[in-house]
Amino acid sequence: xxxxxxxxxxxxxxxxxIRKHVFSLxxxxxxxxxxxxxxxxxxxxxxxxxxxxIHLVWPNSPIPGLQFLSxxxxxxxxxxxxxYLSLMTMHGTLMVFFVLTNAxxxxxxxxxxxxxxxxxxxxxxxxxxMSFWTTFVAFCIxxxxxxxxxxxxxxxxxxxxxxxxxxxxxxxxxxxxQTLWGLSIFVFCIASLxxxxxxxxxxxxxxxxxxxxxxxxxxxxxxxITSCISLLAFAVLMPACLLLILDRIAGTSFFVPxxxxxxxxxxxxxxxxxxxxxxxxxxxxxxxxxxxxxPAIGIVTHILINSMRKPMLSHRVLIYCMMAxxxxxxxxxxxxxxxxxxNPFSALVFSFPTLMITIPATIMTLIWLGSLxxxxxxxxxxxxxxxxxxxxxxxxxxxxxFLAQPSIDIYLHATYFVVGHFHMVMGVAAIFGVFAGxxxxxxKATGRMMNETLGRLHFWFSFIGTYCIFMPFHYLGLAGNVRxxxxxxxxxxxxLVPVHKFITYAALFTGAxxxxxxxxxxxxxxxGAPAAANPWEATSLEWSTPSSxxxxxxxxxxxxxVYHDPYQYGVKTAxxxxxxxxxxxxxxLTT
Amino acid sequence: xxxxxxxxxxxxxxxxxxxxGGIGGGxxxxxxxxxxxxxxxxxxxxPTRTGIWVGLAAIAMTFAALTSALYVREGAATDWHHIVLPxxxxxxxxxxxxxxxxxxxxxxxxxxxxxxxxxxRSRAMLWLNLTLxxxxxxxxxxxxxxxxxxxxxxxxxxxxNSSFFYLLTGVHxxxxxxxxxxxxxxxxxxxxxxxxxxxxxxxxxxxxxxxxGSLWLYLLFILWLKL
Numbered sequence: 001x002x003x004x005x006x007x008x009x010x011x012x013x014x015x016x017x018i019r020k021h022v023f024s025l026x027x028x029x030x031x032x033x034x035x036x037x038x039x040x041x042x043x044x045x046x047x048x049x050x051x052x053x054i055h056l057v058w059p060n061s062p063i064p065g066l067q068f069l070s071x072x073x074x075x076x077x078x079x080x081x082x083x084y085l086s087l088m089t090m091h092g093t094l095m096v097f098f099v100l101t102n103a104x105x106x107x108x109x110x111x112x113x114x115x116x117x118x119x120x121x122x123x124x125x126x127x128x129x130m131s132f133w134t135t136f137v138a139f140c141i142x143x144x145x146x147x148x149x150x151x152x153x154x155x156x157x158x159x160x161x162x163x164x165x166x167x168x169x170x171x172x173x174x175x176x177x178q179t180l181w182g183l184s185i186f187v188f189c190i191a192s193l194x195x196x197x198x199x200x201x202x203x204x205x206x207x208x209x210x211x212x213x214x215x216x217x218x219x220x221x222x223x224x225i226t227s228c229i230s231l232l233a234f235a236v237l238m239p240a241c242l243l244l245i246l247d248r249i250a251g252t253s254f255f256v257p258x259x260x261x262x263x264x265x266x267x268x269x270x271x272x273x274x275x276x277x278x279x280x281x282x283x284x285x286x287x288x289x290x291x292x293x294x295p296a297i298g299i300v301t302h303i304l305i306n307s308m309r310k311p312m313l314s315h316r317v318l319i320y321c322m323m324a325x326x327x328x329x330x331x332x333x334x335x336x337x338x339x340x341x342x343n344p345f346s347a348l349v350f351s352f353p354t355l356m357i358t359i360p361a362t363i364m365t366l367i368w369l370g371s372l373x374x375x376x377x378x379x380x381x382x383x384x385x386x387x388x389x390x391x392x393x394x395x396x397x398x399x400x401x402f403l404a405q406p407s408i409d410i411y412l413h414a415t416y417f418v419v420g421h422f423h424m425v426m427g428v429a430a431i432f433g434v435f436a437g438x439x440x441x442x443x444k445a446t447g448r449m450m451n452e453t454l455g456r457l458h459f460w461f462s463f464i465g466t467y468c469i470f471m472p473f474h475y476l477g478l479a480g481n482v483r484x485x486x487x488x489x490x491x492x493x494x495x496l497v498p499v500h501k502f503i504t505y506a507a508l509f510t511g512a513x514x515x516x517x518x519x520x521x522x523x524x525x526x527x528g529a530p531a532a533a534n535p536w537e538a539t540s541l542e543w544s545t546p547s548s549x550x551x552x553x554x555x556x557x558x559x560x561x562v563y564h565d566p567y568q569y570g571v572k573t574a575x576x577x578x579x580x581x582x583x584x585x586x587x588x589l590t591t
Numbered sequence: 592x593x594x595x596x597x598x599x600x601x602x603x604x605x606x607x608x609x610x611x612g613g614i615g616g617g618x619x620x621x622x623x624x625x626x627x628x629x630x631x632x633x634x635x636x637x638p639t640r641t642g643i644w645v646g647l648a649a650i651a652m653t654f655a656a657l658t659s660a661l662y663v664r665e666g667a668a669t670d671w672h673h674i675v676l677p678x679x680x681x682x683x684x685x686x687x688x689x690x691x692x693x694x695x696x697x698x699x700x701x702x703x704x705x706x707x708x709x710x711x712r713s714r715a716m717l718w719l720n721l722t723l724x725x726x727x728x729x730x731x732x733x734x735x736x737x738x739x740x741x742x743x744x745x746x747x748x749x750x751x752n753s754s755f756f757y758l759l760t761g762v763h764x765x766x767x768x769x770x771x772x773x774x775x776x777x778x779x780x781x782x783x784x785x786x787x788x789x790x791x792x793x794x795x796x797x798x799x800x801x802x803x804g805s806l807w808l809y810l811l812f813i814l815w816l817k818l
Contacts, residue, residue: 123638123641123642124638124642193649196645196649197642197645197646197649198642200641200642200645201638201639201641201642201645202638204638204641205637205638205641206638231645231648231649231652232648232649232652234649235649235650235652235653235656236652236653236655236656238653239653239656239657239660239762240656240660242758242762243660243758246747246754246758250747250748251747251748252747252748252751252754253748253751253754254660254664254751254754257667257668258668258670270668270670271664271667271668271669271670271751272664272667272668273663273664273667273668275663275667276660276663276664276667279659279663280656280659280660283656
């Protein structure tokens with residue numbers, strides 16, 4: 001690449017603490033910042049889920065300290081039904097937006113995409129910095145909802161109108177709390193759009209010499225496809241949030257129908273369509289779940305290939321499958337609305353592409369399994385989490401086949417079956433992808449290895465624990481257990497409480513097991529065993545940087561030249577190694 | 592299982608631009624000197640160009656969402672009361688289209704200066720200033736249109752038509768203000784105040800501005816058709 005093309009993202013080495021670690025233009029620092037924010041969000045979200053689970057099985061027991069968070073919502077530490085819904089709303093919002101969109105995509109993508117394509121930095125480093133700090137502001141606005149007047153909103157992360165649109169009449173937290181929620185998500189959308197723009201421009205324009213699109217690692221492809229999906233999806237959520245905020249504070253009637261009487265108050269709106277919110281939200285919402293899973297798919301595939309020491313059966317088909325999923329994700333939003341009262345014929349129109357989208361997902365799964373078969377897989381914490389990902393992706397994905405059919409969904413909609421489905425794919429599989437990426441790339445980002453024993457312990461506890469938590473959800477859903485209930489007092493729900501108790505114990509156990517990971521992460525950062533330059537004997541460009549962590553411009557002023565695709569594993573080389581790095585001009589011999 | 596690869600491929604650059612001495616797709620330079628503000632070349636990848644198209648795609652998607660919201664809202668209830676569009680909108684439209692024309696003229700003058708064909712910035716600055724003024728006139732005119740609607744008793748929450756009028760014109764005006772910011776930045780760079788002006792920056796800003804004009808024509812059509 002010529003000298004001038006370097007200037008696209010060139011910035012001088014930062015000096016001073018603020019420039020180096022706070023308002024940094026370096027994509028690596030920004031990636032770590034996103035990861036840190038996701039870590040804070042996931043711990044917060046997990047604590048909220050513990051409170052929810054404890055309340056579900058011991059509804060009258062006080063939770064010590066909670067009364068200090070909310071006197072109204074948890075008097076004496078006992079969670080009220082409304083506060084349960086508020087906790088659920090914040091749990092969902094934090095997890096979907098600030099964990100699942102941030103960690104696999106923004107954190108890992110920001111850190112590794114530029115290095116994997118041989119660039120110095122992202123295309124627009126200042127936009128990159130702005131995008132993280134805008135996300136941070138969005139996070140602060142959301143968290144502030146805990147501490148205002150009535151507390152956080154209770155309409156769910158889906159914030160269905162008219163509940164979310166009418167204001168304080170619809171419950172505690174529906175005043176300022178819901179408005180803060182809308183504002184937070186609006187700001188988050190801006191940040192996401194800036195981030196996606198950066199990813200797309202970087203991938204298309206800053207690839208180093210020899211790095212064709214076909215030679216990009218599959219995780220880079222995943223980040224690129226995700227950023228394309230994300231660009232169009234968040235561009236729809238943003239106006240939706242704006243309309244919601246206007247309904248709440250400006251008296252417009254986009255979503256609130258006429259004659260609505262809430263808490264004995266006739267609402268001053270008329271003519272709005274609650275269905276409009278659902279359309280706008282789910283048009284974003286369905287691509288959003290693929291934004292959550294596709295980067296994890298890319299990371300897991302990338303790590304598995306390295307661990308198997310052989311390429312996947314078809315790298316190209318995997319990429320086409322990811323593209324197909326991205327494309328189809330825009331056609332299926334109505335499958336969240338089968339019971340909304342829309343024309344039943346529309347259910348067919350949405351059900352068909354929903355079932356079609358299972359095809360590329362299945363092809364990918366079969367490629368993974370077919371490639372794993374007969375391979376000499378190196379077992380380590382990262383590859384274990386990859387295997388766990390495949391298991392969870394299949395388990396969680398298969399329940400989607402059922403939900404895709406309107407006739408079955410009539411029964412299963414808004415039950416724990418749905419909750420089990422999306423938690424397995426998003427809450428476990430995607431997070432397993434994040435864990436796998438962490439264990440795999442930790443040596444590159446810090447120059448130290450994470451503790452392998454603790455990593456394997458973390459895996460087994462998490463794997464068994466999450467199956468114990470979320471598999472029973474499907475049974476509960478089939479038994480008719482409705483979701484978003486704060487208590488199970490109906491006759492048909494009471495016999496299910498023992499199952500909920502088991503789940504709660506499993507959840508607390510699995511949550512505690514995550515402490516192993518957090519300890520490992522921070523301990524290894526400072527005291528971990530020093531890592532070799534390429535501890536996994538990997539081929540992609542990030543392993544050819546001169547140091548770990550890489551210098552601020554990634555390649556110390558050099559511009560790598562790429563000669564091969566990234567998956568030359570299991571090859572015969574002159575040096576005796578079974579892999580050839582992308583930057584090595586070595587010819588590859590046939591077997 | 593190993594495969595044999597062909598020898599390393601070295602031909603990977605797109606040959607879309609003529610050989611310009613390796614400085615990429617920027618302005619061809621006659622007299623590049625150290626410190627000469629005209630001595631700026633674009634990188635081969637030109638992420639600014641990709642970036643602006645990506646950004647415009649996102650903005651288009653936002654307005655597509657708002658349009659679909661308008662259609663759904665119209666069909667949701669029987670309270671769709673047609674409003675009369677304030678006539679000043681037509682004047683604003685002329686101002687915005689004229690600003691696109693002046694921007695194109697400015698572009699040509701900037702290019703001529705960058706190529707060393709002319710030595711004075713004044714004509715380019717004149718057209719750039721005119722563009723800014725016309726853009727500002729547009730925004731002020733939109734505000735006047737809002738005042739006119741208010742004079743008729745039509746506020747944001749009055750009825751869905753007025754809501755969408757304020758919403759669509761307001762969101763568009765915010766984006767136009769952003770475009771004015773971009774144009775001001777181009778002006779500062781052209782004058783040498785905020786770093787050198789790259790061709791890709793000039794191009795990206797003008798694409799954005801022309802898109803705002805086209806978007807306004809589309810919105811005007813929708814407003815006229817629906818409201």
